Amino acid sequence: MTDLLKKQYLLDTSDYQQYKDLFFYSFDILDTEMKRTFLKREFKYSKVYGIKTDDQLQVSVTCIPFEVNFFDRRFLMSGIANVMSAPEYLPGNGVDTLINKALYDMYQNGTALSYLGPFSFDYYRRFGYEQVFENLQMTIPFNKLVRYKKPEDGYLKRYEYIEAQSIIGKLFAEKNNKGTIIRKSWWWKNLSLWHPDDLLAVYYNELSEVDGYLRYVFKEGNFVIRDMYYRTKDSFLGLMHFINKHRSIYENVIINSADINLRINKFVSDPTETKIEIKPSMMARIVDLKGFLNDYPIQLNDLETITLDIKDSLPWNNHIWQLTVKNGAIHLKESSKKADIVVSIQTLTKAMFGYQTLLDSYDIGDVQGDINKIRLLDKLFVKEKAKLKDDF
Helix, strand or coil: CCHHHHCEEECCHHHHHHHHHHHHHHCCCCCCHHHHHHHHHHHHHCEEEEEEECCEEEEEEEEEEEEEEECCEEEEEEEEEEEEECCCCCCCCHHHHHHHHHHHHHHHCCCCEEEECCCCHHHHHCCCCEECCEEEEEEEEHHHECCCCCCCCCEEEEEEHHHHHHHHHHHHHHHCCEEEECCCHHHHHHHHHHCCCCEEEEEECCCCCEEEEEEEEEECCEEEEEEEEECCHHHHHHHHHHHHCCCCCCCEEEEEECCCCCCHHHCECCHHHCEEEEEECCEEEECCHHHHHHCCCCCCCCEEEEEEEEECCCCCCCCEEEEEEECCEEEEEECCCCCCEEEEHHHHHHHHCCCCCHHHHHHCCCEEECHHHHHHHHCCCCCCCCCCCCCC
16 A cells, blocks of 8 residues: 555544635635535535645545436435645645545445536546536626516515525425435535525415525626526516516626526527527536446336447446346346447446437547447437536
């Protein structure tokens, strides 16, 4: 065992002060009471790895335990956060050591997936992660926002975002089922601490049931929408009426959405006046391919046997696999046969998250093999792109 590995360990509460100091130094974040409360709670619920030199914390990686709702299937997911290294730490492979150790532990604990927010996409591709999430941002001059008539029924109420779980938590859980986090109470609380200025507008129908909501914040002279959901026509009209009430105060409405197919004509009278951006977001990694496939929301009841050569740095994924689907059940086992398809774990991740089909990847040389088998395998995977409404 190398000296570096000997210094690698899981942090505990006695290490928190050094962890906190390294966090605020590394990310140049203002040290406030809210941020400290956020960090302490995150530390409490997470598995935190670290390397020390002379009893001083030099490198750390945080793994936050989550569950995700992936097209109505639940999977354990570990969120990689707070990847940090002291500037005086000279060995360059400390982060690599900790992330690889974390991936091994995830597999041992039955965690199928891992997400992270990258500072560099190429850097994290070294560890098998791939970008699969995107966000849409529409910047609309307020005077171009469509004025709709008021809804016939229902009413709106405003809240602080810290109250969100008790008010919209159930609706959020029901409607966000394309890969986003199943938010536990501690995570709802932490979101409100990290975004202390966020507000919540809720539309109630005539039965006083929550029918829609708007998470928003006022920022740099703009009305910024972080999340919006409307179940019915009246909830949409009610929320739009609420937004329009701010047109004399703010210059623009900025709508952020995990749905990159959101239609602009719902919101603007003149689309040429609107700035539309598609922004890359979080990355994902399949940690346990067999575990993920065994409960994956397959789109076919039957599929003839296809042999896959999966290229991955994780040895438990890096095999030739024989895949068959019979009566809606997937069967996966290791094989010594010649592969029909050769594909990397990153390219497979994009296909399984609905981000880029295997056929599209084949067209640019990222998949090799039998084109007919590739077409067949593509039919097994979800066609809608996965959506994520959290970052960490």
